[in-house]
Amino acid sequence: MIAKLTIPDFTSTARIDQVGVEERASRFTKRSLKNETKLNGLKLALNMIDLTTLEGKDTEGKIKQLCYKAAHLHDAYPGLPTVAAVCVYPSMVAVAKKALGNSGIKVASVATAFPSGQSTRDVKLRDTKYAISQGADEIDMVISRGKFHQGEYNFVFDEIAAIKEACGTARLKVILETGELGTYDKVRKASDIAMYAGADFIKTSTGKISPAATMPVTLVMLEAIRDFYYKTGKKIAMKPAGGISKAKLALHYLVMLNEVLGEDWMNNEWFRFGASSLANDILMQLEKQRSGVYQSGDYFSVD
Amino acid sequence: MAGVKKNNLRLKFDSSRNLAPAPESKSIANIADRYDLFINGKFEKPSSKKYFDTINPATEEKLSSVAEANNADVNKAVSAARTAYEKVWKKTSAKERAKYIYRIARMIQERARELAVIETLDGGKPIRESRDFDVPTAANHFFYYAGWADKLEYAFPNKNPQPLGVAGQIIPWNFPLLMAAWKIAPALATGNTVVLKPAETTPLTALKLAEIIQEADLPPGVVNIITGAGATGAAIVNHPDINKIAFTGSTDVGKIIQRAVAGSDKKVTLELGGKAANIIFDDAPLDQAVEGVINGIFFNQGHVCCAGSRLFVQESVYKIVLQKLKDRMESLIVGNPMDKNTDVGAINSRQQLEVIHKYLKIGQQEGAEMFQSSCAIPKKGFYCRPTIFTNVAQSNRIAQEEIFGPVLAIQTFRTEDEVIEKANNTPFGLSAGVWTDKGSKIFNMTSKLRAGVIWANTYNKFDPVSPFGGYKESGFGREGGLHGLGAYLKV
Numbered sequence A: 001m002i003a004k005l006t007i008p009d010f011t012s013t014a015r016i017d018q019v020g021v022e023e024r025a026s027r028f029t030k031r032s033l034k035n036e037t038k039l040n041g042l043k044l045a046l047n048m049i050d051l052t053t054l055e056g057k058d059t060e061g062k063i064k065q066l067c068y069k070a071a072h073l074h075d076a077y078p079g080l081p082t083v084a085a086v087c088v089y090p091s092m093v094a095v096a097k098k099a100l101g102n103s104g105i106k107v108a109s110v111a112t113a114f115p116s117g118q119s120t121r122d123v124k125l126r127d128t129k130y131a132i133s134q135g136a137d138e139i140d141m142v143i144s145r146g147k148f149h150q151g152e153y154n155f156v157f158d159e160i161a162a163i164k165e166a167c168g169t170a171r172l173k174v175i176l177e178t179g180e181l182g183t184y185d186k187v188r189k190a191s192d193i194a195m196y197a198g199a200d201f202i203k204t205s206t207g208k209i210s211p212a213a214t215m216p217v218t219l220v221m222l223e224a225i226r227d228f229y230y231k232t233g234k235k236i237a238m239k240p241a242g243g244i245s246k247a248k249l250a251l252h253y254l255v256m257l258n259e260v261l262g263e264d265w266m267n268n269e270w271f272r273f274g275a276s277s278l279a280n281d282i283l284m285q286l287e288k289q290r291s292g293v294y295q296s297g298d299y300f301s302v303d
Numbered sequence B: 001m002a003g004v005k006k007n008n009l010r011l012k013f014d015s016s017r018n019l020a021p022a023p024e025s026k027s028i029a030n031i032a033d034r035y036d037l038f039i040n041g042k043f044e045k046p047s048s049k050k051y052f053d054t055i056n057p058a059t060e061e062k063l064s065s066v067a068e069a070n071n072a073d074v075n076k077a078v079s080a081a082r083t084a085y086e087k088v089w090k091k092t093s094a095k096e097r098a099k100y101i102y103r104i105a106r107m108i109q110e111r112a113r114e115l116a117v118i119e120t121l122d123g124g125k126p127i128r129e130s131r132d133f134d135v136p137t138a139a140n141h142f143f144y145y146a147g148w149a150d151k152l153e154y155a156f157p158n159k160n161p162q163p164l165g166v167a168g169q170i171i172p173w174n175f176p177l178l179m180a181a182w183k184i185a186p187a188l189a190t191g192n193t194v195v196l197k198p199a200e201t202t203p204l205t206a207l208k209l210a211e212i213i214q215e216a217d218l219p220p221g222v223v224n225i226i227t228g229a230g231a232t233g234a235a236i237v238n239h240p241d242i243n244k245i246a247f248t249g250s251t252d253v254g255k256i257i258q259r260a261v262a263g264s265d266k267k268v269t270l271e272l273g274g275k276a277a278n279i280i281f282d283d284a285p286l287d288q289a290v291e292g293v294i295n296g297i298f299f300n301q302g303h304v305c306c307a308g309s310r311l312f313v314q315e316s317v318y319k320i321v322l323q324k325l326k327d328r329m330e331s332l333i334v335g336n337p338m339d340k341n342t343d344v345g346a347i348n349s350r351q352q353l354e355v356i357h358k359y360l361k362i363g364q365q366e367g368a369e370m371f372q373s374s375c376a377i378p379k380k381g382f383y384c385r386p387t388i389f390t391n392v393a394q395s396n397r398i399a400q401e402e403i404f405g406p407v408l409a410i411q412t413f414r415t416e417d418e419v420i421e422k423a424n425n426t427p428f429g430l431s432a433g434v435w436t437d438k439g440s441k442i443f444n445m446t447s448k449l450r451a452g453v454i455w456a457n458t459y460n461k462f463d464p465v466s467p468f469g470g471y472k473e474s475g476f477g478r479e480g481g482l483h484g485l486g487a488y489l490k491v
Helices: A018-028 A035-047 A060-071 A091-102 A123-135 A147-150 A153-167 A184-196 A216-233 A249-258 A280-292 B070-089 B094-110 B112-123 B127-155 B176-189 B204-215 B229-240 B250-260 B286-302 B316-331 B350-364 B416-424 B439-448 B481-486
Strands: A051-052 A085-088 A106-110 A136-142 A171-175 A201-203 A238-239 A273-275 B035-037 B042-044 B050-058 B061-067 B166-170 B194-198 B223-224 B242-249 B266-273 B277-280 B312-314 B369-372 B387-390 B407-413 B431-435 B455-456
Touching: A018 A216, A018 A249, A018 B286, A035 A249, A035 A280, A051 A060, A051 A280, A060 A085, A060 A091, A085 A091, A091 A106, A091 A123, A091 B229, A091 B312, A106 A147, A123 A136, A123 A153, A136 A153, A147 A153, A147 A184, A147 B050, A153 A171, A171 A238, A171 A280, A171 B127, A184 A201, A184 A216, A184 B194, A216 A249, A216 B316, A249 A280, A273 A280, A273 B223, A273 B286, A273 B481, B035 B407, B050 B112, B061 B204, B070 B194, B070 B229, B094 B112, B094 B127, B094 B176, B094 B204, B094 B316, B112 B176, B112 B204, B127 B176, B127 B481, B166 B176, B176 B194, B176 B204, B176 B242, B176 B431, B176 B481, B204 B223, B204 B229, B229 B242, B229 B250, B229 B277, B277 B286, B277 B416, B286 B316, B286 B407, B286 B431, B312 B316, B312 B416, B312 B431, B316 B407, B350 B369, B350 B407, B407 B416, B431 B439, B439 B455
Parallel strands: A051 A085, A051 A273, A085 A106, A106 A136, A136 A171, A171 A201, A201 A238, B166 B194, B166 B242, B194 B223, B242 B266, B277 B312, B277 B431, B312 B407, B387 B407, B431 B455
Antiparallel strands: B035 B042, B035 B223, B050 B061, B369 B387
């Protein structure tokens, strides 16, 4: 069904009105989720998490603990899903892969001189190939924001396409680092470039720059995915990352996803949350739904 | 895009509409079994001895009975207003007037939740709208005009502005509390007294406002609120001791009023119907434009005089806009107005629902293609699915006449001149919307479109500071802002 892709002219992508997009994004937060809708939403959000640790001080021990948590979020609550993936630096991929075993949880690795991307294509390709050789199921790359701001869209496009090729069967997440792009118009343009160049996911942020993911930015990207789908028949996945640490906010994102892309996207193949502390807040809410009272943070493991 | 088969691509939105119920509680709404007429600071039994029911259009259940004012009651109300004007209000200092208006604004805020619930129960609009729009905007209007009361000399320098006297005010059922605020706040700020009649299907929030006014200790007779249908309105319009008529409602009734006051020295402002053009150019931010179209026509079930009921889309983006519009319509939640998630509530009355159905039939007979959202609607109560018509011609009745429901007529255009001509080719001229990324185009359009309010890259935005009113059969006079003061003053 997917015919030959025609690459559009990226100098004239769809326009975004800032006031309008922010108003629309805030409207999703007016939805009131109750009872089973809330419960299902919370469990789905857990199942969409890319549990992340991207620190210079990461050690094998830390990664192993994180991987155990990924598979056993809160054993006191039976029937909980696992998270979707753990997200680590390339040097930790092998450790994570081994620790996760056959749990079904994916290993995602950042690559391409994450988080700044300020290196040569050769280094970025080798970084990617290394992560793949260590067993990464997914690669989270960053785009060259400098080149993008210079208007070198072909450079950005070609780089993504080259990394995609290096990924082989691994799924490629393309991080736009929207906090460095400045306007919604540019977020839209970068989304289009990434999708046409072969991204499997488009992702908002590295988590190292503020602001990270916001609802309006994610909305612009979801709308880009929808337009791309109607033009090409190809589904692209979405990953907002950074700044989503509360269950309530995660539910707002799911409402937005459901109303923009519909139920086909409502699973972890097509949507992820890049987050480190979101899981525990969701667990706290789930326990509250079950018992009627909030528990202290000390009842949920910190990993 | 190169030959992609995309006809079979469809997004599915069922799960986004099927949320667990999230109903607002009715318990805060304190509705009496029966309401009398608010005359001279007291609730008085009507001399007609008659009462009529007001129902909840979402369930068709009776909410309360309200008094029907006859000529004698109107006389009583007008003479109370006259006495209050001559003996008290005219002599009250502007600063004191401002204090009362400010107090009313504060009390509306304090009772916001109750007012929102009652507005939704009585009128059928979604609680999200009464809570987030109607009630706060009504309070804002009182706050705004409270500020003007002692600054009239600055608003009209060297003109020695003086009040008119007694104002007769008749308001519609689409924004019952907000319209009462639009009418009462500037009248009080300028030193007039008021006889106000809310619409017969939605009298409850105006009567609640009467309670607030009573509690605020406004001098008796300064505001009188009497209920009734067309005959009561006619008695107000024809009353010889009224100095000013302010009416918001249908163009038909507006014409009757205009005839009735001809030859008298009554001042009049009329805010009547509309058939606004919402215009999308090919360089517009399309997703936000589509959202604006949704807000333009489905806000308050389309019961909005300035609703964007005609959509003009430039041909080169027509298909993509239509696709986006249909997807967005599929994610609208239609149903119980008291549910916090409802986007489109109940049609205000059976009578109005019949009018809308009549136009749906006319549109199909005229050869337009109808598309409705696939959502389920409740069996009881008055509901209409969000509806759009494509393949519409300028000569179709659905493109010419005001439907006052969630029904949009879509046409395409090629050039700027063409769309200006078509947009102006209507007996109405209340509002319009322009969607483009190009500033110069916005200025060209706004100077050539004959409409009282033009929104650029947004729609249905209201603020007390901004004047509102129409051209041609949409009426005359302006409400809101500094202009709204002028309508209640001799200058």
